[in-house]
Amino acid sequence: MTVMDLAKVSLREANQRLHGIAQGSNDLDWRLTNPQGAHAIAAGLDAPLSLTVDGHVGFYCGGMNKQAEITINGHAGPGVGENMMSGVIRVTGNASQSAGASGRGGLLIIGGDASSRCGISMKGIDIVVGGSVGHMSAFMAQRGHLVVCGDAGANLGDSIYEAILFVRGKVESLGADCIEKEMRPEHTAALAGLLEKAGIDADPADFRRYGSARRLYNFNVDHADSY
Amino acid sequence: MASSNAEFSRKMCGIVGLFTKNPAFEDRLGDYLSSMLIEMSDRGPDSAGVAVYRNPTKNDGVKLSLFSADDSYPWKTLARELGKELGDKIGIEVRASHAILVVHEDFPVIQAWLRFNHPDLKVMSAGNTIEIFKEKGLPKDVVERFKLRDLKGTHALGHTRMATESAVTTAHSHPFSTGLDLCLVHNGSLSNHNRLRQVLTREGIEFQTDNDTEVAAGYLTWRLREGASLDEALEAAIKDLDGFYTFAVGTRDGFAVLRDPIACKHAVLAETDDWVAMATEYRAIAKLPGADKATIWEPAPAQVYSWGRA
Numbered sequence: 001m002t003v004m005d006l007a008k009v010s011l012r013e014a015n016q017r018l019h020g021i022a023q024g025s026n027d028l029d030w031r032l033t034n035p036q037g038a039h040a041i042a043a044g045l046d047a048p049l050s051l052t053v054d055g056h057v058g059f060y061c062g063g064m065n066k067q068a069e070i071t072i073n074g075h076a077g078p079g080v081g082e083n084m085m086s087g088v089i090r091v092t093g094n095a096s097q098s099a100g101a102s103g104r105g106g107l108l109i110i111g112g113d114a115s116s117r118c119g120i121s122m123k124g125i126d127i128v129v130g131g132s133v134g135h136m137s138a139f140m141a142q143r144g145h146l147v148v149c150g151d152a153g154a155n156l157g158d159s160i161y162e163a164i165l166f167v168r169g170k171v172e173s174l175g176a177d178c179i180e181k182e183m184r185p186e187h188t189a190a191l192a193g194l195l196e197k198a199g200i201d202a203d204p205a206d207f208r209r210y211g212s213a214r215r216l217y218n219f220n221v222d223h224a225d226s227y
Numbered sequence: 228m229a230s231s232n233a234e235f236s237r238k239m240c241g242i243v244g245l246f247t248k249n250p251a252f253e254d255r256l257g258d259y260l261s262s263m264l265i266e267m268s269d270r271g272p273d274s275a276g277v278a279v280y281r282n283p284t285k286n287d288g289v290k291l292s293l294f295s296a297d298d299s300y301p302w303k304t305l306a307r308e309l310g311k312e313l314g315d316k317i318g319i320e321v322r323a324s325h326a327i328l329v330v331h332e333d334f335p336v337i338q339a340w341l342r343f344n345h346p347d348l349k350v351m352s353a354g355n356t357i358e359i360f361k362e363k364g365l366p367k368d369v370v371e372r373f374k375l376r377d378l379k380g381t382h383a384l385g386h387t388r389m390a391t392e393s394a395v396t397t398a399h400s401h402p403f404s405t406g407l408d409l410c411l412v413h414n415g416s417l418s419n420h421n422r423l424r425q426v427l428t429r430e431g432i433e434f435q436t437d438n439d440t441e442v443a444a445g446y447l448t449w450r451l452r453e454g455a456s457l458d459e460a461l462e463a464a465i466k467d468l469d470g471f472y473t474f475a476v477g478t479r480d481g482f483a484v485l486r487d488p489i490a491c492k493h494a495v496l497a498e499t500d501d502w503v504a505m506a507t508e509y510r511a512i513a514k515l516p517g518a519d520k521a522t523i524w525e526p527a528p529a530q531v532y533s534w535g536r537a
Contacts, residue, residue: 037510055519058510075523077509078493096495096525115525116490135490135528153527 002027007034011041021047037077042070045087062089065106081108084125097134100127103144109198116153119146122163128198138165139175147194149202157210161217165210166191168202177216183209239389241267241507242401242412244475245515246382246482246534249501256281257378261370262514263506264385268366270507271387274400275369276361278410278477281380283356288318288329289337289407292351292359294397295324302326305345312340323372324397325351325360334407349398349435354408356381356479361400381536384477386412403441405432406448408479413440414507415492417470443468447476461485461531473526475505481535490528497521503534 004014014032021027028049035041039058042051045068053061056074065084072080075093079101086106091099094112101117103125110118110127116134119127124143132150139155141163151169158175164187165178174180191204243263247253257279264275284290295302306317306328318329330337334353341348352359360373366387370376386401402410417423420439423446428434432445446467450460457478464474465488473492476483484505486494495509499517506512509523526532 036513037508039508039510056509056513056523058508074519075495075509077495094524096493097490113524116528134525 001029001031003031003033005033006036006038006041011038015040015042015044018042018045018047018049018051021049023047035074039077042068045070048087056093065089076110080110081106081125084108094131099129100125103127105144107194107197113150119144119163122146126194126197128194128200130198130200132169135172136175138163138178141165145190145194147191147198147207149200157212159216160210160212162212164190166204166207167210168207171208171210174210177213178210179213181209181211183207239270240401240414241270241387241511242414242473242475242505243267243385243507243511244383244412244477244482244484244505246503247501248499248503248534252501253381254379256380256383258376259515260378260383260385261375263504263511264366264375264387265370266511266514267385267387267507271389272365273390273395274361274363274388274397275366275386276359276388276400276402276412277373277375277383277385278352278357278359278402278404278412279375279378279380279383280356280408280477280479281358281378284329286331288331288355289334289353290355290358291328291330291334291337291353292357293326293328293341294349294351294361295326295347296397297347298324300324300326305348308344309337309340322360322374324362325373327358352402352404352408352410354404354479357404357408357410357477359402359404359410361386361402362397363395363400381480382477382482384410384412384475384482398436399438401440402477403438403444405434405441405445406451408477409444409448409451410477411440411444411447412475413443413472414494415470415472415487417443417468417472419469423467439470443472443474457481457483457535458531458533461533465529473507478535481533483531483533484526485531486526486528488529490526494526495523496526496532497523 030051032053035055037058043063046066048067052071058077060079062070063082069088072091076091076095078096079098081089082101084103088107090109092111095110095114097116099114099118100108102121108127110129113131118133118137120139122141126145128147135153138157142161148167152171154172155175157178306319310317320327401412404410417439420442473494499521504512
């Protein structure tokens with residue numbers, strides 16, 4: 001394992017070393033210490049490496065991630081895993097707003113609570129939150145899954161497209177065009193798979209599913225005269 | 228328009244706050260807060276300011292933080308003159324462009340005397356424990372100038388300002404205080420401050436600038452004056468203030484944080500057995516001892532978080 005101490009190595013140098021890992025390299029086990037809340041730690045990784053960050057991170061940690069499996073032992077600031085493409089990001093603590101924003105793929109796991117706008121405009125990412133999420137989560141969510149083991153704040157799934165939302169606890173309110181939907185066997189199976197991958201021991205039967213009523217985003221030809 | 232410029236003046240900015248729970252941390256309050264403030268330099272390199280709650284006055288003394296644009300202002304002469312007027316010995320401590328005076332007289336009397344005799348001086352704060360120091364310049368220079376690291380106290384707030392449109396002046400810097408021992412720092416912008424300023428002016432609240440944050444501070448002063456608790460005043464603010472804000476508020480023995488219902492202005496809270504801290508970004512809090520083990524979370528929208536001393 002290679003350890004980089006951010007009290008001694010600059011963030012730019014650390015990120016460049018991670019970016020420089022060549023395809024086929026065996027040097028795939030990395031650890032960062034003393035992150036001190038710095039921004040954009042391990043953003044833009046593109047190698048199947050395993051990275052542990054020991055401590056709290058600032059904004060956009062692991063943004064745009066491809067392939068890498070990142071564990072953050074602490075709190076993550078706004079936009080953790082923002083626009084991630086693949087790989088796994090796991091936060092052991094809480095996350096600030098906009099976790100997984102516009103993520104296209106991969107799995108983001110928040111052990112504690114995620115704040116407002118979790119999964120905003122998500123486009124294929126799977127997000128599993130061990131605690132609760134704040135208001136406006138999954139706003140304009142297009143694809144992927146958001147699993148919330150706790151409660152969801154106001155306006156969940158406002159203006160949602162085809163993302164699938166599972167919430168175990170209370171939903172303060174649903175946003176425009178977001179409705180509760182039937183939990184069919186394929187949903188239970190998908191949810192069970194996500195919980196297992198996230199390492200969370202919860203019964204899929206305790207969750208409810210929410211998604212789009214599809215009344216908002218479809219062009220309705222019968223209304224053509226109104227435009 | 229100056230007022231619309233003022234709205235543009237806090238799109239960025241950094242705010243920090245520290246409230247000690249363990250008295251052992253009081254000795255290094257200024258040192259810790261200074262480090263937090265400097266860490267927020269990127270968010271506000273134009274001006275910086277702090278409010279520190281320390282050295283409560285005895286026998287109903289009123290402590291004033293005064294500012295003069297003249298660096299070599301004869302503060303001792305002022306203290307002698309005021310002492311003669313009141314038949315009292317005036318305590319004075321000078322820190323760069325500011326001086327802290329302790330007087331034994333009601334604040335409105337002192338205020339009237341100062342206005343009449345020394346209209347060039349600005350009262351930055353008044354109260355039993357509050358002291359405000361704010362100035363143009365990089366946070367590290369402001370810290371150095373006022374020797375903020377030496378300050379001991381129970382709690383403190385700080386602000387780093389990035390003005391994008393309006394003038395960078397000492398008076399436009401934060402924190403703002405419009406009531407005894409009350410101060411406010413703000414990241415965001417208010418949209419109904421002109422109307423609210425008119426309403427509050429009719430209620431007898433006075434304002435020194437066209438700044439929207441000063442209106443928010445004045446609003447809280449008014450609510451508290453009408454008998455509300457700090458929590459009640461902040462709850463009412465959620466209804467009456469329109470705009471984007473993360474506020475940190477200091478009172479004589481308390482500290483509170485409030486975000487608007489949309490909550491897009493950044494804020495993070497951290498708490499240990501020894502202290503509670505808030506900042507625009509966690510990296511400011513990372514400087515504090517024990518931060519790595521702190522409970523950290525983003526404050527929820529439209530929810531009042533407050534801590535106080537019993």
